[in-house]
Amino acid sequence: MLRRFISTILQIIVPCTLLIPSSLYAQSLTPVKVKQIAAPPSDMVSGLLALPDPASIPVESRSALIPVKHQLIDGQWKWTLPIKVLPRGARIVLLPTVHDSWLTHLVSPNQSVISTDISKNNILTTDPRVEIGTDVLAWVAPDREFAHLSILPGNAGSWTLTILSDHDASGFVLIDAGPENSLSTYIESLETIQNQPITLVSSFSDDARLSSLVAEITTPNGDVVTESANTGSSRITFFPAEHGSYSVRVTAIGVDSQGNQILLTTQHLVYAAEPAPLLQSPAVVELENHVQFRFSPSESTRRTILAAEVWGKSDGVFKPVSWISTIVGSERSLLLDKRWISLAGVSTNSLELRNIRLHDIDSFVPIELIDRIPTPINKLSLPKSPLSITQDMLTGSVMKTVPTPVPPQIVQSVGPGHRLMLIHGYCTDANPFPLSHFSGDLAVFEDFNQSRTHDQFALNILAQSAPMKSFGVVAHSQGGNASLHLLNFYWSGLDWADGGNRRIQTVGSPYSGTALAGNAAVLGNIFGFGCGENESLNYTGSANWLSLIPTASRQQVYFHTTSFEDGFGFDYCNIITDLLLSDPDDGVIERSAGQLSSANNMGHLEDWCHTTGMRDPAQCTDVSRNTIMNQEAKR
Amino acid sequence: MKYKSVIVPVLLLTSTVSAVDICVSPNDLIPDNGSAAVVPIFISATGNEVIDTVSLDLILNHEWVGDLHIQLRSPSGTIITLLDRPGLPSTGFPGPFGCGGHDIVCTFTDIAVIPAESVCSTTDSPVIAGLVIPSQPMDTFHGEVVEGAWELIVNDMSPYDSGEIVQVCLTITTDTLCTADLNSDGDLNFFDVSAFLSAFSNNDPIADFNNDGDYNFFDISVFLAAFTTGC
Numbered sequence: 001m002l003r004r005f006i007s008t009i010l011q012i013i014v015p016c017t018l019l020i021p022s023s024l025y026a027q028s029l030t031p032v033k034v035k036q037i038a039a040p041p042s043d044m045v046s047g048l049l050a051l052p053d054p055a056s057i058p059v060e061s062r063s064a065l066i067p068v069k070h071q072l073i074d075g076q077w078k079w080t081l082p083i084k085v086l087p088r089g090a091r092i093v094l095l096p097t098v099h100d101s102w103l104t105h106l107v108s109p110n111q112s113v114i115s116t117d118i119s120k121n122n123i124l125t126t127d128p129r130v131e132i133g134t135d136v137l138a139w140v141a142p143d144r145e146f147a148h149l150s151i152l153p154g155n156a157g158s159w160t161l162t163i164l165s166d167h168d169a170s171g172f173v174l175i176d177a178g179p180e181n182s183l184s185t186y187i188e189s190l191e192t193i194q195n196q197p198i199t200l201v202s203s204f205s206d207d208a209r210l211s212s213l214v215a216e217i218t219t220p221n222g223d224v225v226t227e228s229a230n231t232g233s234s235r236i237t238f239f240p241a242e243h244g245s246y247s248v249r250v251t252a253i254g255v256d257s258q259g260n261q262i263l264l265t266t267q268h269l270v271y272a273a274e275p276a277p278l279l280q281s282p283a284v285v286e287l288e289n290h291v292q293f294r295f296s297p298s299e300s301t302r303r304t305i306l307a308a309e310v311w312g313k314s315d316g317v318f319k320p321v322s323w324i325s326t327i328v329g330s331e332r333s334l335l336l337d338k339r340w341i342s343l344a345g346v347s348t349n350s351l352e353l354r355n356i357r358l359h360d361i362d363s364f365v366p367i368e369l370i371d372r373i374p375t376p377i378n379k380l381s382l383p384k385s386p387l388s389i390t391q392d393m394l395t396g397s398v399m400k401t402v403p404t405p406v407p408p409q410i411v412q413s414v415g416p417g418h419r420l421m422l423i424h425g426y427c428t429d430a431n432p433f434p435l436s437h438f439s440g441d442l443a444v445f446e447d448f449n450q451s452r453t454h455d456q457f458a459l460n461i462l463a464q465s466a467p468m469k470s471f472g473v474v475a476h477s478q479g480g481n482a483s484l485h486l487l488n489f490y491w492s493g494l495d496w497a498d499g500g501n502r503r504i505q506t507v508g509s510p511y512s513g514t515a516l517a518g519n520a521a522v523l524g525n526i527f528g529f530g531c532g533e534n535e536s537l538n539y540t541g542s543a544n545w546l547s548l549i550p551t552a553s554r555q556q557v558y559f560h561t562t563s564f565e566d567g568f569g570f571d572y573c574n575i576i577t578d579l580l581l582s583d584p585d586d587g588v589i590e591r592s593a594g595q596l597s598s599a600n601n602m603g604h605l606e607d608w609c610h611t612t613g614m615r616d617p618a619q620c621t622d623v624s625r626n627t628i629m630n631q632e633a634k635r
Numbered sequence: 636m637k638y639k640s641v642i643v644p645v646l647l648l649t650s651t652v653s654a655v656d657i658c659v660s661p662n663d664l665i666p667d668n669g670s671a672a673v674v675p676i677f678i679s680a681t682g683n684e685v686i687d688t689v690s691l692d693l694i695l696n697h698e699w700v701g702d703l704h705i706q707l708r709s710p711s712g713t714i715i716t717l718l719d720r721p722g723l724p725s726t727g728f729p730g731p732f733g734c735g736g737h738d739i740v741c742t743f744t745d746i747a748v749i750p751a752e753s754v755c756s757t758t759d760s761p762v763i764a765g766l767v768i769p770s771q772p773m774d775t776f777h778g779e780v781v782e783g784a785w786e787l788i789v790n791d792m793s794p795y796d797s798g799e800i801v802q803v804c805l806t807i808t809t810d811t812l813c814t815a816d817l818n819s820d821g822d823l824n825f826f827d828v829s830a831f832l833s834a835f836s837n838n839d840p841i842a843d844f845n846n847d848g849d850y851n852f853f854d855i856s857v858f859l860a861a862f863t864t865g866c
Contacts, residue, residue: 391758416732417795469699469732469795495757496735498698 029301029403032462033491034327036335036396039550040389041320041344044309048598049323049550051190051357051366052543055201058186059266059518059539063176063579065249066265067216068096070168077165082158083177084261089153090177092161093576095137095146095523101169106130106149109157114149129155136613138574139427139588140520148575151177172523176579179256181208183264187540188235192365194243194272200236202229202252208262210234212253218522220244240272245533247521267580269521271363271535276304279332279358279368284351284375289383290398291341293353293375295332301403303329304367305359305489305548310336312346319344321351325548327361327489329402337393342385348377362453363535364544394552399491407463418470418499418635419443423461425477425508427451427531432476432611432618437626441635443471445479451532454545455489457482462492470496472634473504476620477588477610478537480509480559484596485545488553497634503556505602505629507619508586508610511559512593513542519580539593554598558632561594562586562608562619573609573616586610586619655680655781658692658804665697668794674787676805678710684781684809689773690744691717691805695789697798700762701733704790707743710783715771717743720792721752721763732793736762743769781809813866815858817841823862831858 043049070077083090096102106114114127129152134145151159161173181204188199202213213229215236220243229236240246248268256262282293293308307325311318322340341348356370386393422433423445431444447460461482465471470493473483483504487494497503517538524533535541563584564573572578573587584591588610595601608619620626655678665672686709697703705718722733734754738761743751751767787803815823817830834842838850844857 392756395757416793469793470735493732493735498735498737 028405030406031401032404032406032459033399034402035489035491036337036398036400037325037488037550037553038337038340038394038396039323039552041322043550044320044323049307049309049547050355051369051547054186054188054190054540057512057539057543058184059268059515060182060184060582061264061266061515061580062180062182063091063174064251064263064265065267065519065522066173066175066251066263068102068163068169068171068173070163070165070170072168077168079163081161081173081175083161083175085151085156085159085177086179086260087154087156088180089155090151090159090175091148091575091579092150092177093137093146093148093174093579094163094171095174096169096171098169098171099144101165101167102171103164104147104149105160105162105164106151107160107162108155109159128152133575135575137523138577138611138614139514139516140523140577142427142611142613146576150570174576174579179208179258179260179262181205181254181256181262181264183250183252183262183266185250185252185266185268187268187270190366190540190544191369192240192270192272192540193275193367194240195275196272197237197239198246198270198272200248200250200268200270202234202236202250202266204252204254204256204262204264206256208254208256210252210254212251214251216249216251218247220246240270243272243274245521245535246270246272247518247524247533249522267515267518267522269518269533269535269538271360271365271541273360273363273365273367274302276302276358276367279306279356279370281373282333282353282375284377286377286380287335289338291336291338291351291377291380293334293336295334297332298330301329303327303361303402303404304332305361305364306332306334306357307359307548308334308353308356310340311352311354312341312344312348313350314344314346318350319346321346323550326396326400327402329404332358335396335398335400337397338380338382339386339390339393341380342382343389345385348380348382351375351377359544359548361455364454364541364548366544394550395495404459406459416467416469417441418497419468419472420630420633420635421445421461421465421471421473423473423475423479423483424448425475425479426534426537428477428611432620433474433626434621434623437623438474438630440630443468449531451534452478452482452536453534454478454481454485454536457536458486458490461486462490465493468493470494470498470635472497472500472502473506474626474629474633475504475506475509477508478510478534480504480506480557481511481536481542481545484511484549484553484557487556488549500632500634502558502600502629502632503634504558505633506557506559507625508562508589508594509559509596510537510589510593511542511546511596513537513539514589514593515539515580515582516577516588517541542593551598554596555600557596557599558602559594559596559599560602560619560625561589561591561604562610563591563604563606564609564614564616565607573614575615587614655807655809656804658802660802661800663800665695665703665789665791665798665800667791667797668702669791672789672800674789674800674803676785676787676803678781678783678785678805678807680780680782680809683812683814685812686776686779686781687808687810688745689776689805689807690742690746691769691773691787691803692742693717693739693787693803694801695739695798696737696801697739697791697796698737699732699735699793699796700737700739701735702791702793702796703739703798704792706788706790708786708788709776709779710781710785711779713776713779714788715769715773715775717769717771718751718763719770722755734762736760738798739763741765741767743767743773745769745773781807811866814844815861815864816866823865827862
């Protein structure tokens with residue numbers, strides 16, 4: 001018994017000790033097996049694989065993130081913000097750059113002063129109109145406590161917030177006050193590309209009037225520029241001269257239908273992708289079992305994702321044949337299994353590609369979009385129409401490889417068995433799943449305190465799983481997105497997982513992204529990031545990514561979401577992120593953004609939050625769910 | 636062990652071709668990452684029957700066919716590889732475990748069009764099914780004697796997955812040599828007798844009909860017996 005216990009512990013510990021820090025990742029390229037993905041016409045007709053309407057994926061906000069800009073007055077650095085509080089009350093979060101640099105006075109309409117001095121832990125008040133506390137800023141700065149003040153409902157009037165310091169101490173105040181309008185801002189085009197203007201479009205809800213719109217933009221090299229909308233306009237445009245991540249804070253001022261002033265902000269992470277050589281019209285080549293569409297090659301080894309719809313005519317009417325996609329390197333081609341043509345029953349001389357897309361592999365920004373290219377083939381030998389769609393029609397029967405920078409293979413870290421891999425999420429310092437809730441052969445994924453795009457994350461899973469014959473996944477947060485990305489685009493032991501019912505099981509995974517990605521980008525500029533920005537996790541990047549994931553891959557995912565206990569009072573998982581997310585949420589992921597259409601929704605539970613340190617227990621510590629996931633897992 | 640034998644005669648000018656079809660159902664476990672599982676198949680035949688074609692039907696349960704290295708040994712000692720860890724060597728990262736599909740229900744034959752090692756699927760079970768081309772051609776056995784102990788040798792080359800050999804059927808078509816047709820014209824007649832006598836008088840080895848190295852009455856007797864039996 002003891003020997004078995006030690007063996008199990010070693011199986012878990014040994015791989016951990018052999019992990020290699022990310023800084024040592026080899027830059028050499030490894031031929032990695034990629035799938036030749038195809039989806040049936042039903043996925044094309046349903047719109048699952050269409051790029052979203054940008055207006056349908058806005059960042060919505062009911063709060064304002066306002067920079068604190070001290071002025072030296074009478075020898076003291078001072079910043080004052082008048083706050084008109086309506087009967088619903090207000091919430092204020094103090095976000096100083098340096099932990100103990102602010103002394104705060106909140107002055108009520110009757111001029112009584114409520115002070116906080118975080119440095120002295122003096123955050124208590126006896127004023128019944130105000131509640132004061134501290135909390136971490138989940139996901140963004142989880143290791144620091146920030147003070148928050150709530151002016152309770154029924155205390156309307158003109159309040160004043162004053163922040164004092166003995167030096168010019170910068171930071172932000174996050175405030176939810178005023179009318180219950182929201183600000184909605186979206187990026188006008190999904191094609192956010194270097195040297196092409198990017199426009200953000202903002203509006204208030206409930207017919208509130210916009211009077212001023214300003215964007216503060218931090219460029220990838222740290223420069224800050226300000227752009228304003230023309231009077232009466234809801235659009236702000238900036239020009240990304242560099243490729244990379246731009247953090248954008250949009251400040252909108254307006255008036256609601258009652259004449260109350262509104263001040264709200266939205267925070268965005270906008271990725272300007274590096275352009276790629278244009279695709280041009282493809283050469284169409286007949287192979288034994290496939291039709292190959294060879295686009296113009298790229299001179300670089302940069303990997304991108306290429307996708308297109310195939311259409312053809314039957315009885316004079318265009319019909320969808322298949323949607324095809326793959327990761328490409330310098331050679332950029334798509335393979336169409338001839339059986340799709342037979343199945344659709346279309347004439348080969350009417351074939352054409354539509355909605356041809358080339359995506360950046362990290363941000364998923366569409367770098368090039370082409371509406372349609374006729375690709376007629378006069379003579380083509382076709383197989384008999386298959387009775388049904390087979391697995392190899394969906395994932396490809398040709399084993400192609402693409403040179404890829406992968407982390408070093410973890411040689412002999414765990415035996416070549418069949419395992420259940422527990423995968424953590426974005427910027428985590430530990431495995432969130434209690435090992436005692438799981439049994440059998442396990443592997444614990446480790447890439448702690450890192451920010452990875454979905455693709456980088458998936459390649460890391462691939463590298464750490466390489467010694468295993470097969471594995472199933474139980475993943476938290478972004479680990480779920482990365483696992484789905486791995487299954488969809490690459491061949492791995494995940495394809496061979498067997499013996500159970502569920503290949504990928506996830507908890508709290510942001511399939512549609514999180515508003516915190518944009519906020520993290522803005523706030524990260526002042527707090528500094530241990531983990532960094534993550535363009536895979538904003539709403540736009542997620543929507544672009546999902547447009548590349550067919551039903552067949554999604555059906556392998558069994559997802560769970562949670563949120564705070566929804567009682568009668570003011571409920572939240574993290575009081576600060578609650579101001580940045582739409583309820584219900586788990587403190588990091590909104591319930592709505594945790595859904596994955598066409599996958600298996602295993603339900604939503606209240607009373608569980610995203611991580612430890614939140615008001616309800618961490619969602620990965622739910623023993624009943626973990627027990628079921630352990631039992632149901634393929635390995 | 637159960638033997639089944641079916642002989643179907645086919646007339647040729649210089650020889651007869653028969654089919655020998657023998658099945659064994661050993662239900663032998665294949666040692667995981669260990670020693671080989673060997674299935675003997677004994678075939679009895681007339682001494683002058685030689686191999687024309689060979690095919691092998693195999694029913695084998697295994698959780699990971701990429702572990703398997705399968706060979707066939709003839710009574711003459713010739714060994715060919717039927718399957719060599721499908722999916723290996725790996726064409727790219729990751730590896731190196733090969734095809735992870737389950738089970739084999741197939742016929743290894745040179746007349747198939749799909750190589751056994753090219754068949755792999757994450758969903759089909761059995762993963763190797765139908766007519767498949769072996770790694771090395773069955774034609775390697777052509778012309779060897781049929782009779783004797785054949786062996787199917789199955790090795791599991793990687794740990795964690797195991798299996799068993801359920802049934803093996805060996806189908807061999809044979810040529811029966813017509814030894815008395817010495818001038819190989821397809822007929823037995825005076826010219827064959829003349830050819831024998833000429834060879835006999837010249838101590839030509841083809842006249843040594845009993846293979847004893849001597850040229851005497853016993854060779855004449857065996858020749859006459861073969862001549863009388865016909866082809």
